[in-house]
Amino acid sequence: MDFNDTPQEAEFRAEVSQWLSQNAKLRSESGGMMSMFAEAEGGELRGEAEWEMVRTSQAWQRKKADANWGVITWPKKFGGRGGNIMQQVIWGQEEAKYETPANIFMIGIGMAGPTIMTHGTNEQKDRYLQPMLRGDEVWCQLFSEPGAGSDLAGLRTRAVKDGDDWVINGQKVWTSGAHYSKWGILVTRHDPSLPKHKGLTYFIVDMESPGVEVRPIRQITGGANFNEVFFNDVRIPDSNRLGAVGQGWAVSITTLMNERMSIGGGGGLFGGDNGLGSIVALLRETTLDGRPALEHDAVRQKMAEFAARFKALELTGYRTLSALSQGAMPGSESSVMKLAMGLLIQEMAAFIMELQGAAGVLTDRQDTLMEAMWQQAYLGIPAIRIAGGTDEVQRNIIGERILGLPTDIRIDKTVPFNEVPTGPSKKG
Amino acid sequence: MDFNDTPQEAEFRAEVSQWLSQNAKLRSESGGMMSMFAEAEGGELRGEAEWEMVRTSQAWQRKKADANWGVITWPKKFGGRGGNIMQQVIWGQEEAKYETPANIFMIGIGMAGPTIMTHGTNEQKDRYLQPMLRGDEVWCQLFSEPGAGSDLAGLRTRAVKDGDDWVINGQKVWTSGAHYSKWGILVTRHDPSLPKHKGLTYFIVDMESPGVEVRPIRQITGGANFNEVFFNDVRIPDSNRLGAVGQGWAVSITTLMNERMSIGGGGGLFGGDNGLGSIVALLRETTLDGRPALEHDAVRQKMAEFAARFKALELTGYRTLSALSQGAMPGSESSVMKLAMGLLIQEMAAFIMELQGAAGVLTDRQDTLMEAMWQQAYLGIPAIRIAGGTDEVQRNIIGERILGLPTDIRIDKTVPFNEVPTGPSKKG
């Protein structure tokens, strides 16, 4: 049991740190906090400012790739560094200390890439992996549909074979970055008369194809991180099919397993060991019922409770990491992190809003603590508790896949998809 | 909206109060508190002391019956007062001020009686109601079985017709007072080849019959309020059948609806408006981390939270009562009370135990607050969260019966009972 770097890890960290110090600027003290919500705020961007962000992000990825830091864990034959997961984490920890642009490559590098490595043809690997790794082409994910959220396999977007092409019609939703992506990973239904998991086929779709229409979705934060994507007779060549016809569910599982890998450690949100340091400092200046908030036992108790849970999640991330780096397969542990973190931040945000009295509801930067960061967090958390598997889905995963509890009764798995009930007023 | 008695109510209250003052002794200040857990402690009794309690209780009921206070709400033709539910509540409020023995007639008067009134023959009404009301005969309820708890209709105790009798074999469980009861209300399965709700028949069983064996169940409180009851070839004459053969489920529902009525107001646990008064007073003397507990904001916040929830439940009871007394049918509102009260008391008990430091775990009367009442409450609450419909059952009731949400998928309702899966190792 050791929290410190091994000599090899320390050496790697030094190497990373040296390169970063020569190629990026250290963050100021306050900047690093709660970057998970920076995106929610940044979501207001659409138009030139956002394209500027995309270009900056691409330039940074290219710079990293040129120095062989593009993706630490990808095999060397695909242009990666061939490193291990602990090195990936060390990279992440060090990079977080620097002012670096938003990472818009998670879907590509973290999910589409590994899926192509597993299921792709050699031609597909040659075509897509290199531009993905260098940041030249951004990717997006086209899985969810308005009628298929938690029940992902309930998707209805149709793919019909027509000569050497497939013709796609339907609608996807919750697609981050669709409007600046070159490629999308797309799951479709090629045969609605098969049971729901059997009739799916997976494609790589050119987002510039005729018939692809991207519309922003405004979230309750006011930002627009997500899109709806409509497909009207969009043609995809059969060579862009990933995996066999009817294997779409299995290929999707590969993608989703890799998504879980990339959820990662959760540490650093409050700058590591320092715990809730800066909030504690701020609360010294905050007044509650006429007293400094931090002299109020109830506030102390709550903040300590939050700190304990927060630290425990950070540590749980490290524990998973230790197991992974010693060869364990990525399991369902990330469900614990996602579930617990969402609930914790929501509770914290609500509480810290409450401490701000009449300003608790404000999103104004002037009269709020930490420039309304907690208000933004409160508005951003519903998306976190829902997207990428709701709390309820995570609890099912923990119960069934980790603890081996029996599955719920399923009436939708064996019948033809077009006979599964879909609502009170419609049929199949 | 008025919390005060109407003139008629005030008059009734005065009448009650006068009779009580002439026939019982006023309680001392501290005695009235948390009487719901007195029983749990008293459960240690078995043997002569318990029989003494039974006799005292019977004598008090007889005295009340003689003065026409036996059951306020029963119709006059069955020996009741023909009063309304508000009068019943006023009776209860006033009686609670006096030192009166434990009420061992809830199953009889509250549940069996109304069921007999609804489904019984005239002979049955003549035979049972009068001795029930006068406290001469105590009743118990024989519904639950080891394999049929929340799934009450899953019961397996067999009733087989043999001439004019039925022969009963099987086991019931969680039967309060079985060992001092003369009669039991019993649901059995007369035909396992029918779907589960159709094959049930309801009886009145003489607990002194040959083949009835009562064994105490020790609870985690250390007490033994419940029993297992075994039936070995117990014969019940067909004249003791309540309702038609195969109507057992419908008759049981009548019993259970009346159980809900009797759960009642929940008020008075802490002496009404005075809120958590006596706990507050005690905490002034209790030290936490070197300070009086009541100077600790976190304690103040928690106690206030408990007080608000407690008062809200008391008020909810009154709201239900207002509706009932104006002719509304008893619905599922008592599910709210039962669910919320159990969780609240458990949380309160755990917290007040925590405040007692190293003595938190003690059941010793000397070193604990309020003679270890909260420790007893903590041990007693699991039974309350489970017996009479678990928390989970209550949430189903609220969701389905009150809010109209769709039922869960049921695979056990339409098939023959003996084909319903019952476990991993056995079949039907």
Place this chain on the structure above:
Amino acid sequence: MNFKFSQDQEMMRDSAKRLLADLSSYAAVHKILDSEATHDANLWKQMAEAGWLSTAIPEEYGGAGMGYLELAVLAEEMGKTLACTPFSSSIYMAAELIKAAGSESQKATYLAKLAAGDAIATVAYAEKGRIDAAGVQVKAQGRKLTGVKSPVVDGLSADLAIVSARDEEGVSLYLVNLADSKVTRESVATMDRTRKQARLSFNGVDAEPLGKAGQGAALLDAMSYKAAALFAFEQVGGAQAAMEMAVQYAKERYAFGRPIGSFQAIKHRIADMFVKVETARSSAYYAAWALESAPEKLQQAASGARVMGIDAYAFAAQENVQVHGGIGFTWEANPHLHMKRAKHLESLLGGAIVWRERLMRSLEQAA
């Protein structure tokens, strides 16, 4: 005992329901959300015409002379429908302060205007969000006010503000005409854009004392219990509406071939909402009764109602978003309207921490 609203009060509720169904649909609320309008002016006008504003204002000052129970009925319906008007600021808060502390001539001047909807009033008590008396920095010197109040709900639309300010006697209340050129109003960004907030800067503006000098904190305190009781009805109404939205969606939305409401994860969450809504409702009823008929119980009753109301609304609104899944966190859907309104109502008068402490003090007095 009769723990219900009367038939007359229920009839009033029915007519309120009808007016609000017409004018304060979710679509109407979305319109205010997406506009710079300070409030729904048409709804406000119709409320005034229907006599709602005058409900609890005595007849001698142009009111209808009814009681707080009637006001509570309206509050519940307005809460359910997220009515975007300055009703609470003008009526629960400002008018109540004037009733309690105004001189005869102030009552005569202002109450009639407020009752008729000819003027909108608000109360500017917070500074940088702080609501305790020690936080009052606005200065009153020779009946002229200087300083900044923020946030002030309805501060953009109000004609008149009751402002807490520090003078030689301590904290006192002053009436300020917000149209005065020595008042600057700025919009302040808030989560609940259906209830817009302002920063009011006073630059030596003329002010008229309201109530005795030095009594400002006590007057605000007394007002806050009354307002808390009424806001509790808005909270209960809102929580009920959020719960109903969840029920509706859970019946209609299918996943895995069945309505999501048939899953216990959803069903039991909504059942928990019901428990919170119903217990909060009971507490609100009790507070309304105390407000109307038993002032000696108001502190305890209103504190309890507020604690329960805050929790019920926050929970129902937040979990209604969750029940809706992806659609729940979109701007165009309705769930977020309640989530944000719940936080708005919580932010007024102080949150649950403040009110639990108040409840505890009332329990100590009783013990």
Place this chain on the structure above:
Amino acid sequence: MNFKFSQDQEMMRDSAKRLLADLSSYAAVHKILDSEATHDANLWKQMAEAGWLSTAIPEEYGGAGMGYLELAVLAEEMGKTLACTPFSSSIYMAAELIKAAGSESQKATYLAKLAAGDAIATVAYAEKGRIDAAGVQVKAQGRKLTGVKSPVVDGLSADLAIVSARDEEGVSLYLVNLADSKVTRESVATMDRTRKQARLSFNGVDAEPLGKAGQGAALLDAMSYKAAALFAFEQVGGAQAAMEMAVQYAKERYAFGRPIGSFQAIKHRIADMFVKVETARSSAYYAAWALESAPEKLQQAASGARVMGIDAYAFAAQENVQVHGGIGFTWEANPHLHMKRAKHLESLLGGAIVWRERLMRSLEQAA
């Protein structure tokens, strides 16, 4: 970074598991529960023979000279199996105090005995349940103690107690031979009858000072962080066992024709247990690491581990009872054993309120 126990430590765990599976089954625990035995004497003997008691006692005092990580492994397994022995009193608490404060001769005299299991020691710090230094009323005058300590866990079986007492220098620690006729021991009723408690009355009994006079509170405080880290493993182990019992039952018990674990109400509750168990485990690991290798982080780490451990065990144990339904609240079933042990472990060293405050102080120092 390597956030795991070593292979050697895991081997030690395996052998501990085997011993405890043989000797500390639920049936064995029930036996202690229903008897007047102060502890499981045979299990205690086997533990001593297997060298467990000597784990973290230095070799020069007859110990094995291993570290706290090894002790943590044993603690987790003992917690899982509800081992009914005075291990924690004698080893985590008394031996640690002697290691920290004892003179050479005290260490030589006592540690070897404790390591061998030839004597059982406990720490008598509470009076009427109070654990703060200001609550110490037992008096020491001329090395003679007078007063009452209650409750004292393992006070019935211990040969030796370390007692906090008030003398001219403040609160100091004293060693007392409990066999002395001037000590009266009484059994005190406790919820967890598998860990019996005593009231110890000292009637002018001879006592030997341990550590510097006036340092008693500081020594107890320092000891409590170490013990909290180790108790956290008992809590995690117990929570894990309660969860596993719930999983097993939810798979086997059928209702409505299906295993109850297929209902989300049960499944999701158990999933919540898992979240609490795993996060508490991470916190415990961190505390063990701090205890062994990073004493400057011990206060924060142990406070966090204790807060998480108390919550995880209470929740898992309580909800395991609930998952079991009727059978869950019977004496003869196993779920209550964990429910009561959880409260026992919580009652030692102070509950979560005390430890959250400690965590907050450590955060303030860091901020």
